Amino acid sequence: MSVEETETEVLLTHKNGSTVRILKFGANVLSWQLADKTEKLWLSTAAKLDGSKAVRGGIPLVFPVFGKSKDPDHPTFPLPQHGFARNSHWEFLGQTTESPLAVQFGLGPENVDPESLKLWDKGQNDFTLILTVALDEESLKTTIDVENTGKHDFEFNWLFHTYNRVPDITDVLVTNFTDAKCYDQLLAEEYSEKAPIISFHEEFDRIYKDVEQHKIAQIVDKGKVLTEVHRENLPDCVVWNPWIKKSEGMGDFEPKSGYHNMLCIEPGHVGDFYKLASGKKWTASQELVSGGEIKVQTNIFS
Template identity: 70%
Template sequence: MPIEETDTKVTLTHPSDPSSSVTILKHGATILSWLHKGKEQLWLSDAAKLDGSKPVRGGIPLVFPIFGKEKNESSPAFQLSQHGFARSSPWEFLGQTTESPATIQFGLGPEQVDPEVYKLWGEGKYDFTLILSITLDDDLTTTIEVENSGKEDFDFKWLFHTYLRVPDITDVLVNNLIDQRCYDQLLATEYVEKAPVISFHEEFDRIYKNIPVEKSFQVIDKGQVLHNVHRDNLPDTVVWNPWIEKSKGMADFEPKSGYHHMLCIEAGHVAEYLTLAKGSKWKAAQTLSVGGEIRLQTNIF
């Protein structure tokens, strides 16, 4: 069967390739695993909580309606915990929508969010519907649709918090970010990226802003393309690796040496809030693919 559903998870297997599949935890609609021709493409912490007690460390958690922790006390999202409630709420599995390519959907509305948490966002006056579509072909596409089904406009941010698996982070390069404006969260400074490729030898946490959506990013290991990240209507990208000390400080990050084998490249709309008028919808997508040729979309000379 291409779809297997349990009380807690849904697994979609490629209809013509049983070695390729995607597994989603219903709590948070978090993708836990993406097997591509038998090889795992995502990193998941050995200590990740899969019982709904806290957001999953690894895979592809969903960040909504805020990114990080809101610091502006006048914001309707100020009281929300980090990264909002989408990744920590039970989503409804809506079933399969197409057979070719194989696509399944999950949905989230206010009735599925903890009432005490929901009240922390604009005093609970915003009505919304989130529809997540997951398409498994030779690549993996996650599409989000946000609908404002209430009587009030609301502001939100969105992020696919993707943890990619890599053999060794110290051998990895990421291309096509040169000349992009970025905010370095460790230095609390904004500047234009001038490195022709990004490499990793210490903690790394940057938000790259307003990147043309035709640009894709590639994770390259010793000349071989491991991953390609493509975006649709997602102008920003977060690049993150916690390195040694931050990994030690996260109880659900195991093994502590796991930072060697993961890299977060997170497509989103997080540099600024999006305002969604009542009755309106917003749609965006991320597509992950494996391998291929190195593709330079920037001038590195």
């Protein structure tokens, strides 16, 4: 077990040889490799790792707004897309446990660009974010604690914008969203998901809302479970693949054929805002587990 810190990154190495690489900018997990060197996350070859912009790939952190707020009266409306957590330099707080091997990063108003901070409710919100990254033999867990340390209640979204690596998106299926309430961002329509499995043959961008906590999203490739996505206190899940046209329009998305090898399954609290009272704390997590058996958690015959 080891934790190595450089000026810009932190590297965790498990005793079995698996590793996690975390960029201090955005506290963005860049890589999760298993003991056999299989890479589980997708990172654009054109991703900016110098702090000049948010990282394209890995696990970007979305706070305090998902997307761009559509309500001009909401305190998050002036913020840019996905807020400021992914564009801020987090403080490395050190190792917390040996088994699982875990480290923490912190973010407060003092770490955020003052001009960006002013865009959220005129800069009056005081907060502390603590991210815990825990590496085990076949799993990676990311936990977020959001504490309202100010005098005012505030509302926020949270999202783990996870880019999973896949061999070929056209062979991939995702399970266990049947009957979930779905907002299709491409159609701007809401409906109940009736497909027993999700497949990918064009651009895909859906928000699954209020998904039961016991439901495990599984990424399946030709009958083999690649990754299971477990959620704690995160009711929603975004599923996204940009496909051809959108990939071409993103300057930091490389190679342009990279959409074949990535799939975002993003646990979050984005269907609505979470209101956090002064002095209170909110905690949530995602756990990525490599492999597993196919689990059917919905009645596909109803």
